[in-house]
Amino acid sequence: MRIITPLDSQKITDIALHLVWEPDEEADGYQIEFAETESFKSPLLIETKRNKNCELDYYLPQTDEGLVPAGEWFVRIRSDRGNCSQTIRLSINADHTKAPLRTEISPEHPYFTIFDYSEHRYGATYEILPEDLKPYAAISAGGSYRVRTSKLLDNFMDNDAKGYPWHIGSCGPKEVNKGKYVVTPLSVIEYVMQHAVHLKSVGALEIYMGVRKADDWHIPYINRLIKLCGKYGLPFLYTDGNRNDIDFPAVIKRDDYMTTIREYSDYVIFSYKQNHANASYTCYGSILGAWKEGAVKRIGLQAENWYWNDAGFCDDIGHYHGYLQGNEQQIPAAFTAQMLLAGVSFGATYYSLEGEGWLIEDRDNGGYELSPQGIAFLSMFRAVIQNRLIPSKEKVLSQIKAAVRADGLSGDWGDAWTGGIFRRTFQNLYDIRHTKELFPKQTRYFYLPFMTNRPEAFSDLVQIDAASIQDPDEMNRILDPLYPVWFDGDAYVTGSDRVYIIMNSNENTDLSQSFSVDIRPRDERSAPVVKVEGTVGLWQYLIVFSQNGKTRIHANAPEGKSMRLFLTTADGKMPFVSMQGDGLECRWDEATGKAVMTLDGSDRPVDVEFSEREKENSLPIPIRNPEDTAVYLTDQPICALSAGDKGLPAFNHCANEKYGILPIAMNSIRYRHGISMPRETSVSWRLRGAYRELSMTIGFDIDCWMPIIVDRLHIVWDRYIKEISFRLKVFGDDVLIYESEELKSTSFRKRVDMDISGVEQLTFRVDGNIFTKPLVGAITGSGDEFLLDLSTMKEEELPGIEVYLDCGNPILS
Numbered sequence: 001m002r003i004i005t006p007l008d009s010q011k012i013t014d015i016a017l018h019l020v021w022e023p024d025e026e027a028d029g030y031q032i033e034f035a036e037t038e039s040f041k042s043p044l045l046i047e048t049k050r051n052k053n054c055e056l057d058y059y060l061p062q063t064d065e066g067l068v069p070a071g072e073w074f075v076r077i078r079s080d081r082g083n084c085s086q087t088i089r090l091s092i093n094a095d096h097t098k099a100p101l102r103t104e105i106s107p108e109h110p111y112f113t114i115f116d117y118s119e120h121r122y123g124a125t126y127e128i129l130p131e132d133l134k135p136y137a138a139i140s141a142g143g144s145y146r147v148r149t150s151k152l153l154d155n156f157m158d159n160d161a162k163g164y165p166w167h168i169g170s171c172g173p174k175e176v177n178k179g180k181y182v183v184t185p186l187s188v189i190e191y192v193m194q195h196a197v198h199l200k201s202v203g204a205l206e207i208y209m210g211v212r213k214a215d216d217w218h219i220p221y222i223n224r225l226i227k228l229c230g231k232y233g234l235p236f237l238y239t240d241g242n243r244n245d246i247d248f249p250a251v252i253k254r255d256d257y258m259t260t261i262r263e264y265s266d267y268v269i270f271s272y273k274q275n276h277a278n279a280s281y282t283c284y285g286s287i288l289g290a291w292k293e294g295a296v297k298r299i300g301l302q303a304e305n306w307y308w309n310d311a312g313f314c315d316d317i318g319h320y321h322g323y324l325q326g327n328e329q330q331i332p333a334a335f336t337a338q339m340l341l342a343g344v345s346f347g348a349t350y351y352s353l354e355g356e357g358w359l360i361e362d363r364d365n366g367g368y369e370l371s372p373q374g375i376a377f378l379s380m381f382r383a384v385i386q387n388r389l390i391p392s393k394e395k396v397l398s399q400i401k402a403a404v405r406a407d408g409l410s411g412d413w414g415d416a417w418t419g420g421i422f423r424r425t426f427q428n429l430y431d432i433r434h435t436k437e438l439f440p441k442q443t444r445y446f447y448l449p450f451m452t453n454r455p456e457a458f459s460d461l462v463q464i465d466a467a468s469i470q471d472p473d474e475m476n477r478i479l480d481p482l483y484p485v486w487f488d489g490d491a492y493v494t495g496s497d498r499v500y501i502i503m504n505s506n507e508n509t510d511l512s513q514s515f516s517v518d519i520r521p522r523d524e525r526s527a528p529v530v531k532v533e534g535t536v537g538l539w540q541y542l543i544v545f546s547q548n549g550k551t552r553i554h555a556n557a558p559e560g561k562s563m564r565l566f567l568t569t570a571d572g573k574m575p576f577v578s579m580q581g582d583g584l585e586c587r588w589d590e591a592t593g594k595a596v597m598t599l600d601g602s603d604r605p606v607d608v609e610f611s612e613r614e615k616e617n618s619l620p621i622p623i624r625n626p627e628d629t630a631v632y633l634t635d636q637p638i639c640a641l642s643a644g645d646k647g648l649p650a651f652n653h654c655a656n657e658k659y660g661i662l663p664i665a666m667n668s669i670r671y672r673h674g675i676s677m678p679r680e681t682s683v684s685w686r687l688r689g690a691y692r693e694l695s696m697t698i699g700f701d702i703d704c705w706m707p708i709i710v711d712r713l714h715i716v717w718d719r720y721i722k723e724i725s726f727r728l729k730v731f732g733d734d735v736l737i738y739e740s741e742e743l744k745s746t747s748f749r750k751r752v753d754m755d756i757s758g759v760e761q762l763t764f765r766v767d768g769n770i771f772t773k774p775l776v777g778a779i780t781g782s783g784d785e786f787l788l789d790l791s792t793m794k795e796e797e798l799p800g801i802e803v804y805l806d807c808g809n810p811i812l813s
Contacts, residue, residue, distance in 0.1 A: 001085040004021055004022065004149055005149070006088065008086075009091070012187055013231065014067045014068060015067065015096070016224065018188075019058060020187075021056065023050060023079075027080050030080070032046040033077070034075055050079075056181045058181060074089055096230075096231060097231060107388065110136060110348075110385065113167045113201065114139045115169070119667040122162065123164045124368050136381075143169040145177070145182050156168070157195065157196065165200045167237075168202045171183045171222075201237055203239060204238055205354075209251045211250060214256065226261065226268060230264045235350075236269065237300065239271040242279050246413045247416070249289075253453040258295060258453070269298045270287040270300070271299065271300035273302045274302060285447065288447055299348050299349070308330060311326055311508075313331075323709065324707045325706045334539040340381070345447075347392065351381070359374035361671065363809070379556075379605035400448070400461065402448055402461055402478070403449045404422070405458075424471070424475075426475075427472035428442065429448075439503075444483050444487075445479045489513065489517075490515075491504060491535075499545045502532070502543075512536065516533040527550060529568070532566070540558070542555035542565070550609055551610040560601055564596065567595040567597060573588075574595055576612070577608065578609040578615075580621065582606070582622075583604075604624070606622070631811065633694065636686070637686050638685055640682070640684035640763070642683075646679060646681075646804075649683045650675070651674075666749045671697065673810065674696075680768075682763060684762065688760055693753060693755060694811070694813075695811050696752055700805060724770050724803055726805055728764065737759075740752075
């Protein structure tokens, strides 16, 4: 037995008392002893049981009455088998004072965190950020989900020593996951708060607080963590959404959370985790309701490429495959920026990106470059920051005329998968068809906040009882008199603080939408453009604003999808135009008397400035990757190709095309170039002796079959556990020049360099076998697991179990 945390001689706040120790495997229970002397005379005793489902044992007082009094204490743990831990000393204090917030988060200085759970080198994502955006960013060091508790503190402090601004993830929905304790102990978090130099924030996500029972461990844990954040001046980022239950509106009505949150409103940020898109309108409404009341001072959004999976989208536009039946790697680059633009519309000052391989991808088998998603998001965020486009709370609330009321709590509201009692309220506003709609379709009404359990905070708004709405058209009849029409068309249009965000509100339906918007300056100076009209196609967006006598447009469109805008000018003449970006054209159309701006879609954002007088171009240089001059094997002529039972090798995408075209991705790291090979296949290239060396990364692609939904609580989230035996062999002119070791793990990934001097014909061959283990499912919201009975499934329902060997970025020199 050994106490892992707290540390010996640690100075600790009473609310951070959270013990974790290596267990006595034979024990059924323990006594934790606190004594004023090392002889442990007359100790304070705490009884706790052994957790035999976990590799560690732990103790967190469930109530504040169970906290140990302040003082100097000797501490040890005895098992009921007579074994004893080492003795540690603790200096416990009851200091719950508040420190000034040390991380600036405001409309003028927004904050974004990068949750990258792939296998990139720590700090790689931060290093590749443009220098002007680094002051606004931090990277997540995860928590006990990523690192075993015994190594967690050292891992955190090692990360801090690297000098990157960073964020601690504290907990998720489970306490124990597959035998591993996955809660970051409060005693560890406080130590880091005391000693880390570069720590910027602390957070928790996907914990579904609204549906937790009164005796759930999350309640004391989260309340105490918020108080620790206040003590050390750190923001607490609470990020959640709806999985099975309508959760978020219940959070803002529960005093067991909201009492502490209100007391620490300067520190707590409510953020919507957008992949949980069931009844998304209730999540937007909840963070806005808490903000409107003043329970929190800041709100945020966490955009996730996992939305594409949850929403059931792949790369076949217009098709909805069902909940959790999409693929996150296929989310369009421009759509990621749209997700975050929703937050700019309503004043979010915290933004988070989670999703493996989102911002960066491998460039040269060890170096990195920005992914298309990274370029889209960072370009948009730069425009927002440089021009201070995030509206103030006052500007946002001035647009809100109504709020939604719902009596009871989550259990009274129905199912998040269908929208429950809120479905009729928001049916027309979101044009609900598949229930995973992320954007409102009638933005004339902006976003509707949900009322907290402080109704007096909403006395200035029309209050709509969700349960009373029987006909969706009734909502329009209520809202129409409150929200005058201020723009024409059916596109997503918002105008907070005269920053006009215009985009196609469809998530995956290829229908263009029109708009006509009067552009009013943000300041007292007149500007050249007074109206913008046009259409936006799927995944197209633009930001339009006028200030300092100029009109600026930031825009993006997917590859091959052009956008055309018609601009009415104040004097009926063509203004001076400055442009940054590719595929742009601006001209004057004599027939209409308007300026016409055309953007050829390329997934690369552009910036345009219109002014009345010619000035030096002050627009930022576009965010782009350095030119790629590498020579790739995949660009060389193929002279032979052999297929196996599972098909042919594929080039620059995954060979498994069951769910469409997927990128080459190993351990969630993307490779823009590469070969994906099924078992028992080969491919040959004619090189004619022109190259000396080949470098590449070999490994296995992401396993892309979809979760199996047995019912709403029993879901097989994890992929098959596979035993494999693979080998890659490389031949030069029929002579073996490379043979991998036996590859037994699908998480294998390794850089390979080989001499190919004088080789005329290069051949890759993959041999292998797959041995599967039973499918293990998880019961949602718990650490419990079950075995899936495959005998009850039809042949066509069985998930695929194939494995493909990838060779990423094969570079010739």
